[in-house]
Amino acid sequence: MRHLVWFRSDLRVADNPALFEACVNGATVSAIYIDCLEQWQSHGRSAIQRDFLSRHLQALSAELSQLGIDLTLLEVARFSDVPQCLAAWLAKHPHDALYANREIAIDERRRDKAVQAHLKNTPSIHVFNGDCVFNPGSLTTQSGDMYKVFTPFSKTWLAQLRASGFRLLPPPNAQAKPLTPRDIELKGERVSSNHWPCGERAAAQRLAQFCESHLYDYGHARDYPAVAGTSGLSPYLALGVLSPNQCLAAIEQQLGFLPMSRGEQGFAWLNELIWREFYRHLMVAFPQLSMNRAFKPDTEGLQWSQDSGAFQAWCQGQTGYPIVDAAMRCLNATGWMHNRLRMIVASFLTKDLHLSWRQGEDYFMSCLIDGELAANNGGWQWAAGTGADAAPYFRVFNPTTQGERFDGKGEFIRQWLPELADVPTKYIHSPHDWLNQHQPAHQYPAPIVDHKRARLHAIAMFDALKDNSREHLSPHELSAQQQAQAMLKELDQEVI
Structure with a gap:
């Protein structure tokens, strides 16, 4: 069996459901990343984030190569070019199954639906939630609607966390002998992001250091810009170098428990993670938010x-x-x-x-x-x-x-x-x-x-x-x- 992992906003080896599931049962695994420069530009995304992305793709290539997985960079102009590009690549490199983690914005969802239609389930497609603790759409009001107010959403989110906990996946086992990683460098305008440490391990170290040094006083220190009181982890969460589950695990490791109510140590930062989830669940339930439309x-x-x-x-x-x-x-x-x-x-x-x-x-x-x-x-x-x-x-x-x-x-x-x-x-x-x-x-x-x-x-x-x-x-x-x-x-x- 040959399995293909399509990396998107999930540039990590640990706690990556698509990668983890692709690597079970002794399959031969390959990986791709599809860069769409014109789409990136039309979405107005920054040159410094593009540099950060390029550096992390290189780091991901190195991490995957140690598992015997080759990461290939494919380049097209726009999302509309992805279905044909992917189909052409699969014609040259046949695979039995495609694994990916969902993305939530409207253009990405349209792209993925077009891929689904173009491939016609050859190879079979398997998708996962690698972006939120709880899958968008799984937390609803009694009438089955998405919450429109944060406080009841957060209460339901916390209740679900108490009931089911969270699942943290380990890195997959090596699939083959280590490979020589490919050199990956993205085209287009870039501004140096070197001030930010690169790589999954650096992100994990930053998370651990934040929890050790600032988790306890975050609720107070986070408001003062002259103080280093915030986590500085959002760039890594944005590219999926860190997952929210890893953040929960770090809180639990530092405190010995997960705080569940306001006033408990560590809850102020946990609450910020819930806000992140709230906005992502909203974007799935109300796709017009991706289209410059007001929620109200x-x-x-x-x-x-x-x-x-x-x-x-x-x-x-x-x-x-x-x-x-x-x-x-x-x-x-x-x-x-x-x-x-x-x-x-x-x-x-x-x-x-x-x-x-x-x-x-x-x-x-x-x-x-x-x-x-x-x-x-x-x-x-x-x-x-x-x-x-x-x-x-x-x-x-x-x-x-x-x-x-x-x-x-x-x-x-x-x-x-x-x-x-x-x-x-x-x-x-x-x-x-x-x-x-x-x-x-x-x-x-x-x-x-x-x-x-x-x-x-x-x-x-x-x-x-x-x-x-x-x-x-x-x-x-x-x-x-x-x-x-x-x-x-x-x-x-x-x-x-």
């Missing part, structure tokens, strides 16, 4: 600003609000942004500048090393007030008080805004009066908007939606609902 159909009618100058000022870190500008300059320079800062800058874009969350979502994806559709979309729609379990529309972050609260001494601000290096701590979050008096030739911009007025305007935007509500669906709501129903019907009975 009525918010499709929001009248967002079209001020391109304001958007560019936000992108470049030139808004005149220090914590916002420092966060954006950090993102531009490193491909990374602290989670508290992501919430601050997202609130600022949507509630202070009144620009669409879609612009922010796209910009983040073009910069982030951990860019991943479900989490990025979920976070942006939460901040904008358009998503599932979103922040109430009247909750608007004050960028100045957020900076005072979470970067009180201005350490993070001074790191990324050298023009404010001499500003006393007392004035660092509102530096303009001090700068005008002591450094009149300074280049730091004045605040781009007045926060108090911008907040009132943001609330009025949402109030206008309520005032315009009618008994019947609006054209915006109807269009969103029809698109969602059409996509669900299209993807019905998908196999891969």
Whole structure:
């Protein structure tokens, strides 16, 4: 028997259901990765993440070669080219069965359905959940619907964890003598990701170090960008170098148990893993989230600003609000942004500048090393007030008080805004009066908007939606609902 493993967003040997199952019963196993450069570009994914991906493919090739498994890189332009490419490769290299782990976004699901139709079950196709602790669609309300609010979803998720636990698969046994790994290097624009250690072992070490050093105080330390209090594991989760099951195992190993309720040590980080699962389950149940549609159909009618100058000022870190500008300059320079800062800058874009969350979502994806559709979309729609379990529309972050609260001494601000290096701590979050008096030739911009007025305007935007509500669906709501129903019907009975 010859089995083929198709790697996608699961670049690991350990806890990989598709790889593990392909390697049972003494089969001869091969592996492929299909790179679609134009598709990557059309999805707006970052050059730094592409470099991170390329490095991890090389590391995966080395790991698989030790198991006697050869990893082949196939290259096409777009997902639409994959079925024919895969069929042509299989014609030259016949296999009895194809193994893969599911992907959740709409374009990937359409690609996989096209592959299924093109191959016509020759070879046989076997698919697995390698992306979530619990398979999307398996946790539902009593009426069988996907949860639309996080808290009841998390209660059901935790109840399922108590009842069934989680399954952590070991690396498969070697299938043959070690091979010489292929050199794999992706084409296209790349920006160095060398600041991030590469490889499955490095990711596992980072996970263990985080649990040992920061798991206990994560609930407090995670909010302060000048402190290394977050896990820094999202780039590895985004590419599937780490699995959520491995994260649960690391928590359990460190604590001796899995925390199941708020207030228990380690629960704050476990809760972040549940949020990740929530957004991924939502994306499967509501595929329109992959298509730049708001989760709340009525918010499709929001009248967002079209001020391109304001958007560019936000992108470049030139808004005149220090914590916002420092966060954006950090993102531009490193491909990374602290989670508290992501919430601050997202609130600022949507509630202070009144620009669409879609612009922010796209910009983040073009910069982030951990860019991943479900989490990025979920976070942006939460901040904008358009998503599932979103922040109430009247909750608007004050960028100045957020900076005072979470970067009180201005350490993070001074790191990324050298023009404010001499500003006393007392004035660092509102530096303009001090700068005008002591450094009149300074280049730091004045605040781009007045926060108090911008907040009132943001609330009025949402109030206008309520005032315009009618008994019947609006054209915006109807269009969103029809698109969602059409996509669900299209993807019905998908196999891969």
